Amino acid sequence: MSQILCVQYTTIAAENEPQQSGFGPAGSGRPFLASRRAAFNAILIMMVGLEGGGVPLKPANIDISSEQETEHFDMEGNITMHHSHTFHDQTKYIGFEGLLSAFAQKAPSRTALLYEQHGKKSSLTRQEFVQAVHSRVRELLDRQNSAVRGVMVARESSAESVSETGCRTAAGNSAADSHKVPTCLGVLCDGSLSCVLTIFASALAGFQTVLLDENAAEELLVDQIRQTDIDCLWGSDEELLEELQPCLTAGIPDGCPPLSASGRRILFFTSGTTSSSKAVVLTDESLMAAAYNGSCKLPLSEEDTLLCMLPLNHVFGFVCGLLWGMQCGCTVALGRGARYYTQDLSFYRPTALSAVPMLLGFLLQHDLLNEELKLVLAGAGDCPKALLSAASQKGISVSFGYGLTETSSGVAISVPPAYRREDGAAPFFDPYALEVCPENTVTLADDGEILVTGDSCMMKGYYKHPEATAAVLRDGVLYTGDLGRWDEDGRLHIIGRKKEILVLPDGTKIFLPEYEARIAAALPGADFAVILRDGKPALLLFDPDLPSPAKKTPATDTPGLPSQTEKSPAAEAARATIQSKLKAVMAGLPRGQQLGAILFTDRPLPRTATGKVKRWELQQSPES
Template structure:
């Protein structure tokens, strides 16, 4: 049976002048023909054979993607050895561990990784071979010649062909000083090559490549792939889709990963195709390669498709409404046409197709879970992303969707020659198909784990590979992956939960960038679902949201309500750094769980978590006098400031400052160091440095602290903030008289009340407590979209025509809702993004004798119960000296709960309490705001409980 190298030689003889490997660089393309690549490989193979490399010898590779990496791999196999590709992200101790485990005698590395290689082989018998002569800047320490006593170069010359200059003998290895391995480089090897080379014959069952699975350096497991495995993989793929000399396959994954080795090295080089790599990996270079290198096939992890998907749909979202409607219509037409065998996608969405290049015909993704919705979206654009599945133990690919029948959400059917089945399937209570462990056998299944017969016996039984992955087959034989067996969370009630399924559900929130779900022991024993969440700070900045915790909690509550109770996360913590992942973007779950547990243990012990060291520039910034003064104020205002505040600390997540407290802090910093930051800029301030620098830049432009500024440790700024009138006409016109409009609204609300009462009932108590004149605040718990409408239903005309409210642009920002806002005196000002304008708008209306409808929770309750009250109502009440009228409502949640459509005409109950008189403005303080807010919530909650009990009694 031929070997992988034999098949490569066949291609080199058939198409010697065809490009085999290309590297796209910013300044051009470096290209090697099949004849040239064969020459490089044979030079390396010849050097290894001349230097007495025994068959089966392991040689490691630690380098970035490059034709010389490919030549090294081919040369090692041609010489009868086995290549051991290593992860370039490994530290020296990790490299050393795998070198020792594999028994590698040489380490091929590029100049970039030389320092790590040097440290890894220090004190060992492993020699280093550099892929380029530029690495000659570093050399092993010279050793004394036995004949002349002069230093002998460690790099072999043309005349120096002894084994000592290549692969060190045992005696010579022992003579090399610690930290000074023997070394040569490919340029020297290529220069010294002469004569013909005959590849060393190897059997189909002999080792060709030894790949270490990701994340296994603590317990190394080298996967042994034979020549038969490699050609079995190639045969299976070629039976799935044609690949030939006309094809170009783009590779962006590092070649040490099995998916990249198979897709970007094995397949093209045994089919006469062209492999294309990038010297610099970024979006610009990647899209340039797709556009200019005539790429026909591209296998990559899902993250790439997510990036392109976001780019397409964000751009469309910014277009005019007519364009968006046309885009949606064409997508629906494409979906319909594809059901009958037509694909107008390239005609409708030509620019999108051009992103992938005009010759692209195969787009494949694998390595980690692929979001089915993204797949459906691409299909609606006429683009098929084919999901594949495999393991390092199966040469990378075992299943893949067919280009002719792409079943989105599945990984398709097994490659030719591969048998697979499900064992130990367990039924599910939620009606989903029974999942079990996926096992398979065939020519692609590994020989075993290197020197680990125990580990091999655990996963290979009677020729079947037990993958540890869970899944099920549909009626047509398509495989669906449920998750990893070892990652399944078993709850205290015995139910199994697949974390990827839960994560996919919560990732529907646009402000959650990443999430890792795990099982954590609850207070009552038994596992509960816990999550680590990384916010999408880019989306938060675009939406000008600074209350990160609030919006995440709001989205988590809403999404949880759509899940079975056993699948809801019961707790979470927020991380600001990206989650640790493998090369193929799989979450390192157990590392995250260890960090969470360690952090909880450290918190309990009062220990501090490790932090990144400050840069020299950050240290210099902290030494500025004005910065020091600002930091002193920030520390005083923070509820959870660490001992040493850092420039990158998040004002909310690290220092515990909500949006109200941030405004107070900003004013205090302005009073201390000068400046007057525009209100619009406050929504762009997230970190300590952003706030301090915003004030410093404002001061440098000429703004100064006002004379007689208050001491920095006190805050009475809300009084000054609220005294300033808004200039927005949408706000200032709320005081205009409009008797006809108000009369129409009054009659409409009465009609709405009449209709509701025809189906149910509306009970009102305490209407006499609403002031008949003057300014006041109506503050109610918030259950539904119906709440403000039915306040208008019950209020008399004299009160109704003097009411106004503040609403968010999310609800009232466009279309008919914006017109409704103008009609009902709702000022569209986002309190989170523009807190000061929102507070000024409220103060303006109150100062002009109007009543303000304000919901202190700032959101609709997820379950109908009163939530946390914010202090905005208290601030307005104290500084404007207007009473707060507490209101409790019940039944609205049952009629139209959050996250659902209108449900029913439920009985509505409204109870209005006696007005609450604020303390004098001279008593304004953080404590006064908090006290009044607490009293308001207590009053509303007490009335609500009475209404709730009455409702329960009526039901019973």
């Protein structure tokens, strides 16, 4: 049995600005909190079970003094003092608390975040950000304690007045019977300042924090809520929250997660869009260690502005779009979502940007990159050479990053000459030649599989999936399923994927066994595989009656892939037949995951001794 707690948060304004409610009045411009459904309130919904125990947690002790010296923890936890002129001094901050401590004590009046409010740029200094997070921690803990006492605030219309108070329960149960502490907060990420504050505060308040995509299908959100024991939700879309409220759980079975030396648990879902997507258990410490990785290889200065355009529920977006900039001490500008992709760069004028290849391609195609932009960190998908060339012509360096959700993002990064620390760096820059980050160690298995070790950035496991965890994480070594090679300079090159996942340019992952099972049901007995072609899934079908004009690939003795533009009458007739058979299958898939081409080969597909298709050989074909 459960009860519901609804709270409208208020905007955290700079000290010289009047405090505003979560949404501005009519005609005041875009609401502070974005919403896919034009919601009127930012709401926290808590579902609290009637059984279980637990102890309310205390907020982190964050010093918000204005000392100019930098006091921080080093890698061993010792306190050291620095007076360097840049914020990033190769110090790895221990979790969110270490970062906030540095914010509060080193140049606290410098701008930490830029965001839009009522159509204009607003900012928070480092000290104001720390204060805002600390305030949000106290608010979360107050709501947690209120839920334990059975006291709930249904809605707050402003910071000064409460329009409706008292107890409200689900299914008519007495709130007085409720005594279970909320344990797991799901955050429906919208990229707003309030969203960022809530993520930091939730972790510091001791909640297990799960980052969710507010734009995901509701069926997927329901599944993810149940997978991760979410008993509270934060979001800016009241309608969506009301629809998800009945699906909230009784919370973590064993109560609140322990706050140990390994950090506070923050869960990200792998980017697959099928039931194979799993919740990866990371921590604030592993995420900050990953941000430290990026700052060591690509150090931004305090004068830089990093634009965060990617979803915060994706680990690449959270680490490389937000924490990387915070670790370096530069200003981070919070993007306003997909509706503003055409405007955000001219609005914020960033000098650095993290982007998936599809977003970079869109920005280049529409000539949206501002002249101040000097660096793009691309990741979460294959980055075609054409994009790198187009950016280079604009004087923009593109660095390519390789990482996984399981490693808290970055494992290896290519470093442009301008960002190299050593003297005499070679002028030639290969963006696909990656340097391993300092917190990771990479080795290659006999078959070329990339193996990663590094406790500070490694996941704790897949949430409630010990078998899946054991399958990929063995004795501290992560078996990535990706293939790589070393060049003569000791840099890592990614050459393909060994595991059964197809990564689209926007970072979406397609779990191929499930995808191909649907096709197989419609094409019984067909010898086929799904591969990546021009950034889209393509069906490669063996048909000896349709000879392929492509030549063999010398390196693998695998037939090359025929061009999509070859349209012999026989091939066109075969394609039409297959498209007809697959029409219902494709209709059940998101548009971006539907087949972009049907290709034919006159040779059987290469397979292992167990009958599995050697996908990496197919993708190595020059024409693919």
